[in-house]
Amino acid sequence: MSVPSGSQSESPKRRGRACPEPGRRGGPRPGSGPPRGNLNALKHGRTSRQYRRLLHLVADDPEAREIVLRLARAQRRRRARAQSDANLLLLAVAAQLRERAIDAAVALYENDQRIPPLPDTDPPPNETFS
Secondary structure, three states: OOOOOOOOOOOOOOOOOOOOOOOOOOOOOOOOOOOOOOOOOOOOOOOOOHHHHHHHHHHHHHHHEEEEEEEEHHHHHHHHOOOOOOHHHHHHHHHHHHHHHHHHHHHHHHHHOOOOOOOOOOOOOOOOOO
């Protein structure tokens, strides 16, 4: 059983190519993407051309190199000072929490109406008298 030509079940013929450029199958279209020199997606720049050129300029100038080294030393001192301040702050918070826990335990003990057992003795058994 054949389908007559021109019916709807026949697949339409493609006109032209799917991709206008020969040999090009995928990827971004020509001219798309960010403009040249756009640094929006730059994460650290350690491998960028601009960063490398700046490093060479700084390394060649002794005065600029000394300024950068002085800034790095100051940053290191600030970071060490911030770390020690954070340690002192955490110690103070831990001391306050410990003090609050002791106060809560003392308050719980003072509000307890039961008489605690004497040290080195067994608590009395719960016996009911008949």
